[in-house]
Amino acid sequence: MPDRIQNTLHNSDATSRGKTIAIIGGGPAGLMAAETLSAQGFTVMLYERKPSVGRKFLMAGRGGLNLTHSEDIEIFIKRYGKHSTQIAPLIRAFPPQTLRQWCEDLGEKTFIGSSGRIFPESFKASPLLRAWIIRLEKQGVQFRTQHDWQGWDEDSLVFNTPNGPIKVKPDATLLALGGASWPRLGADGSWVSCMAAQGVKIAPLRPANCGFCIPWSDIFQARFSGHPLKPVIVHFKESATRGEIMITERGVEGGVIYALSALIREEIDRGNSALVHLDLKPDLNAENIQIRLKKPRGGQSLSNFLRKTLNLSDVALGLLMEHHDRKILGEYSPSQMTNLIKKYPLHLSSAFPIDRAISTAGGVTFETIDPNFMLLSRPGTFVAGEMLDWEAPTGGYLLQGCMAMGRHTAKGVISWLDE
Numbered sequence: 046m047p048d049r050i051q052n053t054l055h056n057s058d059a060t061s062r063g064k065t066i067a068i069i070g071g072g073p074a075g076l077m078a079a080e081t082l083s084a085q086g087f088t089v090m091l092y093e094r095k096p097s098v099g100r101k102f103l104m105a106g107r108g109g110l111n112l113t114h115s116e117d118i119e120i121f122i123k124r125y126g127k128h129s130t131q132i133a134p135l136i137r138a139f140p141p142q143t144l145r146q147w148c149e150d151l152g153e154k155t156f157i158g159s160s161g162r163i164f165p166e167s168f169k170a171s172p173l174l175r176a177w178i179i180r181l182e183k184q185g186v187q188f189r190t191q192h193d194w195q196g197w198d199e200d201s202l203v204f205n206t207p208n209g210p211i212k213v214k215p216d217a218t219l220l221a222l223g224g225a226s227w228p229r230l231g232a233d234g235s236w237v238s239c240m241a242a243q244g245v246k247i248a249p250l251r252p253a254n255c256g257f258c259i260p261w262s263d264i265f266q267a268r269f270s271g272h273p274l275k276p277v278i279v280h281f282k283e284s285a286t287r288g289e290i291m292i293t294e295r296g297v298e299g300g301v302i303y304a305l306s307a308l309i310r311e312e313i314d315r316g317n318s319a320l321v322h323l324d325l326k327p328d329l330n331a332e333n334i335q336i337r338l339k340k341p342r343g344g345q346s347l348s349n350f351l352r353k354t355l356n357l358s359d360v361a362l363g364l365l366m367e368h369h370d371r372k373i374l375g376e377y378s379p380s381q382m383t384n385l386i387k388k389y390p391l392h393l394s395s396a397f398p399i400d401r402a403i404s405t406a407g408g409v410t411f412e413t414i415d416p417n418f419m420l421l422s423r424p425g426t427f428v429a430g431e432m433l434d435w436e437a438p439t440g441g442y443l444l445q446g447c448m449a450m451g452r453h454t455a456k457g458v459i460s461w462l463d464e
């Protein structure tokens with residue numbers, strides 16, 4: 046048990062509001078909560094287990110930092126799927142336009158890409174994070190890095206620090222501990238057991254926006270892992286997405302797969318493998334493909350014929366050769382071959398491990414929190430961000446969701462303290 050009590054919280058530096066809030070977790074949700082609370086004059090202590098904050102945010106910046114999306118707000122809100130009812134009011138209160146303005150105020154102009162996604166003009170996270178931290182410091186937020194939260198000892202929060210364990214007792218606590226993907230960046234889901242012991246109901250943490258396993262042949266794996274398949278349309282049940290698939294050693298990943306990953310994961314959870322169909326030649330309709338395939342093949346190998354007549358990529362041709370009928374594909378009629386190219390079956394057996402996923406599904410369930418996102422079983426403790434039980438596809442919906450939650454929950458803290 047910790048042997049020291051650090052009472053930094055009720056000290057003489059307390060601000061006009063006279064209350065101290067401990068925020069644990071320095072990701073976008075925690076930082077946005079810190080901004081909202083410090084702007085209102087609260088003393089904010091931000092605890093982070095890593096030596097610096099915003100590591101996953103910085104990682105997101107490697108892909109250009111897709112902050113949000115420009116589509117119609119009603120469509121935007123639907124991206125939160127079965128949790129859109131809970132998340133809609135938060136997004137309406139902090140919509141994409143406000144997030145863009147917030148970035149601009151921090152010196153980072155944004156732009157809308159051709160897909161409607163919104164990025165900072167620098168296409169990086171580091172300048173934005175730097176400016177954000179400076180703003181927070183100016184507003185009095187006190188950063189306590191290398192403070193690894195262990196749970197509670199009665200009313201105190203317990204942290205392991207390089208100088209040994211400490212306890213602190215704030216007026217309110219806001220947990221923004223993230224999910225369990227990319228654990229080396231800080232969030233690893235280690236909070237689950239401690240929260241569950243408090244009677245908090247937690248949906249199992251699952252990979253979201255993840256790849257899926259396919260047992261490729263050795264030849265295909267050696268030749269094509271690391272290669273993109275594009276353009277392609279992936280059909281799964283009634284859904285379809287167009288874009289690019291990345292072939293990996295163990296299966297497939299990439300934007301179009303991520304977009305369908307919640308549905309695919311649910312199908313696999315029901316005990317099945319998930320059967321998706323690929324349109325390997327999305328820009329030609331079936332009729333056109335069939336006309337081309339009716340041309341005489343002459344002495345050409347099947348691969349050469351398909352490459353020349355349809356301009357199929359090597360990866361697409363490789364996939365055709367992975368099909369269980371590969372030995373008799375040469376005997377396929379033009380209509381059978383067209384069907385295979387337009388509706389290539391791919392069995393996805395399981396999701397990639399959570400540590401490779403972009404985000405996490407599952408977490409603290411909405412039935413365990415009140416409308417201010419306060420834990421029903423622990424009044425005065427609030428939760429925000431990816432540690433809650435929601436998920437969304439890539440496209441900026443994750444960061445927008447986490448930041449909107451950070452603000453909403455911070456306002457919840459204020460109302461609770463004011464009561």
Ligand SMILES: Cc1cc2nc3c(=O)[nH]c(=O)nc-3n(C[C@H](O)[C@H](O)[C@H](O)COP(=O)(O)OP(=O)(O)OC[C@H]3O[C@@H](n4cnc5c(N)ncnc54)[C@H](O)[C@@H]3O)c2cc1C
Pocket residue numbers: 069070071072073074075092093094095098099100101102104105106108109110111112113192193194195221222223224226227230231232233235236402403404429430431432440441442443444445447
């Ligand atoms: C490779 C990659 C690319 C991405 N790209 C995008 C993108 O372009 N657009 C988008 O919208 N989203 C993207 N995301 C997702 C997005 O980054 C996350 O959804 C978001 O960072 C979650 O914010 P959060 O504040 O809830 O949690 P996190 O950002 O995970 O922050 C949680 C923080 O809590 C700290 N912590 C955890 N446990 C403890 C503890 N016990 N004690 C103290 N501190 C603790 C962690 O160290 C961490 O700093 C990407 C994710 C990855 C991995």
